[in-house]
Amino acid sequence: MKCPCGCGRTIELLVIQEAKPRWDIEVDADGLPSLIPSVWLTSGCKSHFWLKRGRVIWV
Structure with missing residues (x-):
């Protein structure tokens, strides 16, 4: 999947x-x-989010 922050990174x-x-x-x-669990990128954009019922919930 592509990072939902828009940085273009493939996760x-x-x-x-x-x-x-x-x-x-x-x-x-x-x-x-x-x-489940949340997605937490430790490098690059460092996004941290949940995906629940098709929606991104930022931590």
Whole structure:
């Protein structure tokens, strides 16, 4: 996914069981995705956000 801050960075999140760190993705009945836990970039733009029901919630 592209970073929602607009910096243009591509964010790759691991969702397979064996990965560490790993994110869980849930899609609700309306097709809106949520990610658990939050996404926190430690370099570049240093964005920190949640994705809940298809919306970015900034920390």
